[in-house]
Amino acid sequence: MIQLKDIIVKFGDFEALHNINVHVKEGEFFTFLGPSGCGKTTTLRTITGFIEPVSGTVSMKGQDITHVPIEKRNIGIVFQSYALFPTMTVHDNIAFGLKIKKLKKQEIEEKVKTIARKVDLSDEQLAKAVSQLSGGQQQRVAIARALVTEPAIICMDEPLSNLDAKLRVQLRNELKKMQKDFGITTIYVTHDQEEALTLSDRIAVFNKGYIEQIGTPNEVYNFSQTEFVANFIGDINRLESGLVQGLKLEGSKHHFIRLERVRVNRTKEEQEFQAQGVIESREYYGLYIKYYIQVAGQTIKVIEKNDGINIYEAGESVTVGIHPADVMSYPAEK
Amino acid sequence: MQASMRRSGKVDASLLYKVFGGVLFLYLFLGFMVVPCLNTLTSIFTIKDAAGNTDPFAVIRFFFAGNMPSFVMNSLKLAVTLVITVNIVGVSIVLLTEYFDIKGAKILRLGYMTTLIYSGVALVTGYQFLYDKDGMLTTWLLQIFPNMNRQWFSGYSAVLFTMTFACTSNHALFLRNAIRGIDYNTVEAARNMGAKPFKVLFKVVMPTLLPTLFSLTVMTFITGLCAMSAPTLLGYNSINPEIVRLAGSTVADEAFPQARAALLSVILAMFTMILLTILNHYEKKGHYLSVSKTKAKLVKQKIQSPVANVLAHIYAYALFIIYMTPVVMIVVFSFQNWQAIRSKTLDFSGWTLINYFGSQDYSYTTSRGKTKVRLDAISGVFANEKTLGGIRLSFVLSALAAALACVIVVVAVNYIFKHRNKKRAALVEGCLLFPWLLPTILICYSYRIFFNQKIWYVFGNNMYYAENVRFLIVMAYTVVKLPFALRMVKAAFYAIDDELEDAARNLGASQLVTFLRVKLPIVLPSVLAVFALNFNALFTEYDMSATFHSSYGTSYAMVIQSMCNEEGRDGMNMNASGRRCASTVFIMVVSGLILYLVYGVGARDLGERLERKEKRRKRWAKLTGKAAN
Numbered sequence: 001m002i003q004l005k006d007i008i009v010k011f012g013d014f015e016a017l018h019n020i021n022v023h024v025k026e027g028e029f030f031t032f033l034g035p036s037g038c039g040k041t042t043t044l045r046t047i048t049g050f051i052e053p054v055s056g057t058v059s060m061k062g063q064d065i066t067h068v069p070i071e072k073r074n075i076g077i078v079f080q081s082y083a084l085f086p087t088m089t090v091h092d093n094i095a096f097g098l099k100i101k102k103l104k105k106q107e108i109e110e111k112v113k114t115i116a117r118k119v120d121l122s123d124e125q126l127a128k129a130v131s132q133l134s135g136g137q138q139q140r141v142a143i144a145r146a147l148v149t150e151p152a153i154i155c156m157d158e159p160l161s162n163l164d165a166k167l168r169v170q171l172r173n174e175l176k177k178m179q180k181d182f183g184i185t186t187i188y189v190t191h192d193q194e195e196a197l198t199l200s201d202r203i204a205v206f207n208k209g210y211i212e213q214i215g216t217p218n219e220v221y222n223f224s225q226t227e228f229v230a231n232f233i234g235d236i237n238r239l240e241s242g243l244v245q246g247l248k249l250e251g252s253k254h255h256f257i258r259l260e261r262v263r264v265n266r267t268k269e270e271q272e273f274q275a276q277g278v279i280e281s282r283e284y285y286g287l288y289i290k291y292y293i294q295v296a297g298q299t300i301k302v303i304e305k306n307d308g309i310n311i312y313e314a315g316e317s318v319t320v321g322i323h324p325a326d327v328m329s330y331p332a333e334k
Numbered sequence: 335m336q337a338s339m340r341r342s343g344k345v346d347a348s349l350l351y352k353v354f355g356g357v358l359f360l361y362l363f364l365g366f367m368v369v370p371c372l373n374t375l376t377s378i379f380t381i382k383d384a385a386g387n388t389d390p391f392a393v394i395r396f397f398f399a400g401n402m403p404s405f406v407m408n409s410l411k412l413a414v415t416l417v418i419t420v421n422i423v424g425v426s427i428v429l430l431t432e433y434f435d436i437k438g439a440k441i442l443r444l445g446y447m448t449t450l451i452y453s454g455v456a457l458v459t460g461y462q463f464l465y466d467k468d469g470m471l472t473t474w475l476l477q478i479f480p481n482m483n484r485q486w487f488s489g490y491s492a493v494l495f496t497m498t499f500a501c502t503s504n505h506a507l508f509l510r511n512a513i514r515g516i517d518y519n520t521v522e523a524a525r526n527m528g529a530k531p532f533k534v535l536f537k538v539v540m541p542t543l544l545p546t547l548f549s550l551t552v553m554t555f556i557t558g559l560c561a562m563s564a565p566t567l568l569g570y571n572s573i574n575p576e577i578v579r580l581a582g583s584t585v586a587d588e589a590f591p592q593a594r595a596a597l598l599s600v601i602l603a604m605f606t607m608i609l610l611t612i613l614n615h616y617e618k619k620g621h622y623l624s625v626s627k628t629k630a631k632l633v634k635q636k637i638q639s640p641v642a643n644v645l646a647h648i649y650a651y652a653l654f655i656i657y658m659t660p661v662v663m664i665v666v667f668s669f670q671n672w673q674a675i676r677s678k679t680l681d682f683s684g685w686t687l688i689n690y691f692g693s694q695d696y697s698y699t700t701s702r703g704k705t706k707v708r709l710d711a712i713s714g715v716f717a718n719e720k721t722l723g724g725i726r727l728s729f730v731l732s733a734l735a736a737a738l739a740c741v742i743v744v745v746a747v748n749y750i751f752k753h754r755n756k757k758r759a760a761l762v763e764g765c766l767l768f769p770w771l772l773p774t775i776l777i778c779y780s781y782r783i784f785f786n787q788k789i790w791y792v793f794g795n796n797m798y799y800a801e802n803v804r805f806l807i808v809m810a811y812t813v814v815k816l817p818f819a820l821r822m823v824k825a826a827f828y829a830i831d832d833e834l835e836d837a838a839r840n841l842g843a844s845q846l847v848t849f850l851r852v853k854l855p856i857v858l859p860s861v862l863a864v865f866a867l868n869f870n871a872l873f874t875e876y877d878m879s880a881t882f883h884s885s886y887g888t889s890y891a892m893v894i895q896s897m898c899n900e901e902g903r904d905g906m907n908m909n910a911s912g913r914r915c916a917s918t919v920f921i922m923v924v925s926g927l928i929l930y931l932v933y934g935v936g937a938r939d940l941g942e943r944l945e946r947k948e949k950r951r952k953r954w955a956k957l958t959g960k961a962a963n
Contacts, residue, residue: 071841077836081833083834085834085855087856087858096843129940129941130941
């Protein structure tokens, strides 16, 4: 559907993207994930045409669109701020692109009403100013405006980042449902790994203008290919010398284990390494409890399901078990 | 280069626009800012002596030998004292209406803000109406103190008094905003730590107002230095009236008057430049910004001491009376006949609309005992062609200039934002701020002298000749209003989210459509506000009107002044003062209406407008429903 081949983008002397290669499949929900300044938005803006690469090609459905003007790429965008025109009504916002295309008035009305129904916007809401809508409704308007011109793909640049936590979770689910309903290829940019894991079919993890890994949420979480990905996605413990020796791991590498893979007070499994530890402190999250345990000369974090029975107090002695198969190892970064 | 720019047709068109825009901008900047002012500057050093040799320092020698330094000293004296008095009154009116709990604060605020619609020559003549030798208050005081000086309201003290109350508009607008921006939690925190109310005021509140106060102080100083209407009308020998006098003088009357006027203008410009450099330097240091994430709204402070509370109320209402009396008197006397106005006493049987509408003849007996009738000697604003002509001319020229300034600035700011962080954007901005460095009088004087000859780049015309002067006035009005318009419109452009432009382009809109349909509607309320403020200021302005005064350039201010000068002479213009009052009321209504439309109606966003529309619709449905029942 969309293919980026050997894309290099420079801002003056600064190379923002180094040889980016991505292939987004038809109907896929594809996420660019990474910290601020890693190049994910630059990549998105290269796809949408706001930035022209110094080398490499952007192609859509096999056609080179690298030098095609923004408005002719047939790509819908949902911006971080939604970029809804404040001086227009919801209706006029959605109809803007259709008016620019000089469609007939009746056709515009039909298309606006159809898309409004699909994104659950009432006729009453269409007559309102965008400032009169809630954050969630504004997001639906932004999506409707992006979809009404029937783009081949839709790009979303951190559309949930300005919302509070509760609304973010709610809209995340709506977004996923809408994408499935419309069946449209979606490229989504976020720095929020939880958002990326819950929404995406596949994720590209960016770092310093490079792509570290492309894979399904399960692949990037459980089989992180680089130390950066392992650290960036989810919470993780780095194992220090005591545990590395106990587990008989290669000393020249860096070793990590996810919090939920550390076992506390469980029966020893085959090949599992166990050591005695002491609970330093705990954080109560309701559904689960996070413990900080002093073991083998380091503090490791552990997550335990909150069953209401096995809750450990600070100072309590526990047995900590780690299976070598759960450890992710990477060559030490220079 | 962006992808969209590659299409050859678009590149050609945009290149054409850019070249045309650039050439036009350069033409206006060089032709109407740099060249005339440079001409003024060089005229100082190109004086020829009796032998025909150029004597570059003749004017400077003359300056130190003659009385010219006294004009500079007088202006400095006025500026320094004005800074003190305006800040005292300006800070007082803001604290009394926004910080302290004073009864009737809303009414007080309206009174203090009357200078927004009642300024310039109208205000000065309003004060004259009350305080000059035939003024109402003077007449009344003379009845009590027959030996007092009838001319008490003239010279330095009268100018200082008038300008003190005329120059608080900026305090009423900007200091009010600053005090409203204070986080009340900081006041509560100080009180919680044991600070007494006045300690809180001086240690917590005032320091946050200091940057705004500093800016206002510099602007007030410049206003005092460049004062024109008050010194001219109330008789004070400061720089500006002297420049205008010299500009109208010839070498037959005195030694090189033009060069002397130029020198005084340049001295004024030097002071202005120094002050603006200081201001700029200070502003770059930044303002105190509230670091609070949950800012609390300021709660008005009760003055605990009963004595202080009473004194504060007396002070507030005394100021209110000073602000309101001329306005009320002007309104009341605009409905009085000319006899009542002349005697400055209210005649309850003398109510009339003659100062507004219609005309009457006036019969009088000459010194030779003959009775003469002067036709239409008493006439209303809307019946007197001369007054109406002055108002019409001022209205049209001010509206044109205010609109032109807005158009230039909006286009320029759009360019500046598109090319921000580039040298060319800084250059355009610098050019538009250039008039700020020059006092208004220098620009006007330069125009008057330079364009009073055939100039090739205005198609070989003498622009000071006949009706051409109107074009010159519009250009001068526009040029002097550019810096203010730039600052305000630029602030409005900051509010435009970059993503809006991206969104419009993504939806297929061209740069022009994006500008017209997305960006312009967003900044329009601010642009209209700038238009209104500039229009109101220009409508009644005096400085430029006086400089360009000619039979084709007689604006409202000059019409009023000349009519009042000849009031009653040979039975002419019997009700000139009444007409002046009526025209001032008319202008106040127009200015007030414009401010209401711009700030009240225009400032509402689309959501508010739709909500109001819905409420009106419901009210109407309810009414018609009831009627049907």
